[in-house]
Every structure is written in C-alpha cells, then in structure tokens.
Amino acid sequence: MKPAPFEWHAPASLAEALALKAAHGEEARFLAGGQSLVPAMNFRVAQPAILVDLNRVAGLDSVVEENGALRLGAMLRHARLERDATAARTHPILAEALHEVAHPQIRNRGTIGGNLSHADPASEMPAVMLALDARFGLRNAAGEREVAAADFFLGPLTTALRPDEMLTEIRLPALPPRSGTAFLEVARRQGDYPMMGVAAVVTLDAAGMCIAARIACCSAGPTPVAAPRAAAALLGTRLGEADIAAAAELLRDEVEPLGSVQASAGYQRHLAGVLARRALLLAKGRAA
Numbered sequence: 090m091k092p093a094p095f096e097w098h099a100p101a102s103l104a105e106a107l108a109l110k111a112a113h114g115e116e117a118r119f120l121a122g123g124q125s126l127v128p129a130m131n132f133r134v135a136q137p138a139i140l141v142d143l144n145r146v147a148g149l150d151s152v153v154e155e156n157g158a159l160r161l162g163a164m165l166r167h168a169r170l171e172r173d174a175t176a177a178r179t180h181p182i183l184a185e186a187l188h189e190v191a192h193p194q195i196r197n198r199g200t201i202g203g204n205l206s207h208a209d210p211a212s213e214m215p216a217v218m219l220a221l222d223a224r225f226g227l228r229n230a231a232g233e234r235e236v237a238a239a240d241f242f243l244g245p246l247t248t249a250l251r252p253d254e255m256l257t258e259i260r261l262p263a264l265p266p267r268s269g270t271a272f273l274e275v276a277r278r279q280g281d282y283p284m285m286g287v288a289a290v291v292t293l294d295a296a297g298m299c300i301a302a303r304i305a306c307c308s309a310g311p312t313p314v315a316a317p318r319a320a321a322a323l324l325g326t327r328l329g330e331a332d333i334a335a336a337a338e339l340l341r342d343e344v345e346p347l348g349s350v351q352a353s354a355g356y357q358r359h360l361a362g363v364l365a366r367r368a369l370l371l372a373k374g375r376a377a
C-alpha cells in the first residue's frame with residue numbers, strides 16, 4: 090500500500106516545528122519514529138496533508154536526572170531509553186517494560202513521545218506512566234502546559250494534546266527509598282502487543298509496611314487503566330501473600346478489558362489478577 094499524497098517538512102528547530110503545527114493544526118501530524126504513523130498512512134487509515142518531521146530537531150532526546158527525578162525528551166528512542174544507565178538506576182521499570190515493546194528494529198526507531206502520543210490502550214508505556222505518576226510537558230508556539238498522565242489518555246488513540254501542541258517532555262518523580270517496581274505482561278509472542286500487562290510500584294517503610302502503591306494495566310480498557318482501589322487495599326499491610334491476593338482480586342474488577350480475537354474479556358480479567366499478584370510480589374521483593 091502507498092500513502093495518500095502529503096507535504097513533508099523537516100524543521101531544524103522546535104520553534105519552527107511548533108509554528109508549522111500552529112499554521113496547519115489537524116491537517117499536520119508530527120513524524121517521530123514513524124513506527125505507528127507510517128503503517129497507518131500506508132493503509133490510508135491516516136491521511137495527513139502535512140508531515141512535520143521531528144527527526145532533525147535537536148535537543149528533544151535527552152535524559153536528565155535531578156535527585157532521582159527524570160526528565161525524558163519526547164524523541165528519545167525506545168532502544169536508547171531501554172539501555173540508559175541513569176534510567177535503569179532511578180526507574181528500572183522503564184527498561185523492563187520497554188523490553189516488551191515490539192521488536193529491536195522497531196525500538197531502534199520508535200520514540201517514547203510518539204508511543205505516548207499514539208495512545209494505543211494496549212501499549213505498555215502509557216500504563217507504566219500512570220504507575221509512575223508521570224507528568225507530560227505539552228508545548229505550542231505560545232508556551233507550555235503540564236498534564237498528568239492520568240489526564241492525558243482520553244480514549245483509544247485519543248489524548249489531551251490540542252491540534253497545535255507537541256508532547257516535548259516526560260517528567261517522572263523520584264521513587265522514594267525502599268520502593269520496588271515491576272512490569273509483567275502476557276502476549277502471544279515476544280514483541281506482540283500484550284493481552285494484558287500490569288505495572289506495579291510499591292514503597293515500604295523501615296518496618297516493611299506498605300506506605301504507597303500504584304498499579305496500572307494495559308490492554309485493560311479504552312485507555313491505560315489505573316487500579317486505585319487495589320492499590321489502596323495494600324496500604325498499611327506487610328504485602329503478605331493474602332494481602333496481595335486480596336488486592337489482585339479487587340484489581341480484576343477495576344479493569345475493563347474489551348476482549349479481542351486473541352483473548353476474551355474474561356480471560357484478560359483472569360490474566361490481570363494473576364499478573365497483578367506476581368508483579369506485586371516482585372515489586373515487594375525489589376523494595377525490600
């Protein structure tokens with residue numbers, strides 16, 4: 090298949106890229122790694138009149154750490170983030186989840202900003218962003234606003250990005266001491282989108298009591314799905330097997346899987362409970 094005709098612009102600066110988007114709005118799409126947009130164009134599911142190619146814009150692919158908090162440039166390739174030593178130290182769940190995203194060739198081109206802006210509800214990283222309580226920097230020609238990951242994903246392939254805005258930066262708060270994280274998924278084959286995926290973050294106090302927990306799932310509804318009731322049930326417990334099993338049971342009711350050709354909604358719900366239990370046990374072990 091061939092894409093519909095389009096104009097290609099390759100701005101050299103962020104200001105130029107934002108000016109182009111401001112001028113053309115919905116007619117224009119940013120081109121990041123092209124791993125979702127180009128196939129969609131080839132199938133003519135997407136027919137943007139104008140592509141604003143971000144690959145020549147400098148300064149959008151940095152990893153900046155400040156006291157354990159991370160700022161990630163939107164054009165950071167999956168593969169670079171997966172191997173980044175700083176991110177591995179501060180937020181090891183990033184590499185753990187990225188390893189499950191597609192195949193190495195796709196991770197060499199695909200970007201974290203493109204992945205999050207694409208907002209596929211089956212995608213791993215949006216769920217990880219919810220679990221990490223990330224905030225996103227969205228820029229237009231006039232300035233920047235910050236949106237929480239929880240408010241960014243509005244529906245399948247739909248985000249809070251306005252027609253003139255670019256996702257420029259992903260901001261991850263530092264994980265407190267004695268925090269543990271884990272991402273687990275079940276997919277038909279390595280590199281496929283998962284039938285279910287669970288990201289878990291827990292924090293313990295010095296006595297081993299759970300003082301914070303966040304859990305989020307992918308392939309669990311029209312957007313990445315947080316499980317606040319399951320997470321709240323863990324607070325004040327020692328994350329014993331029974332505590333975790335009870336939380337996993339709550340999580341099974343919080344997810345809203347839609348079912349697919351690969352898995353019924355009931356099977357996805359079952360996977361959510363099993364993966365939540367395993368991910369929480371793993372996160373607890375890592376926190377300790």
Ligand SMILES: Cc1cc2nc3c(=O)[nH]c(=O)nc-3n(C[C@H](O)[C@H](O)[C@H](O)COP(=O)(O)OP(=O)(O)OC[C@H]3O[C@@H](n4cnc5c(N)ncnc54)[C@H](O)[C@@H]3O)c2cc1C
Binds near residue numbers: 125257280
């Ligand atoms: C065979 C295959 C398997 C895959 N498997 C998985 C998988 O298992 N899990 C998974 O998560 N992903 C998977 N992907 C998708 C992959 O992760 C893509 O890299 C990602 O979804 C899109 O990133 P990109 O940089 O390629 O974005 P692009 O394809 O360039 O863009 C995607 C969309 O985001 C917009 N966009 C891009 N950057 C920005 C920005 N900074 N601000 C605003 N809008 C922007 C574009 O205009 C476009 O609408 C797979 C892809 C393929 C081809």
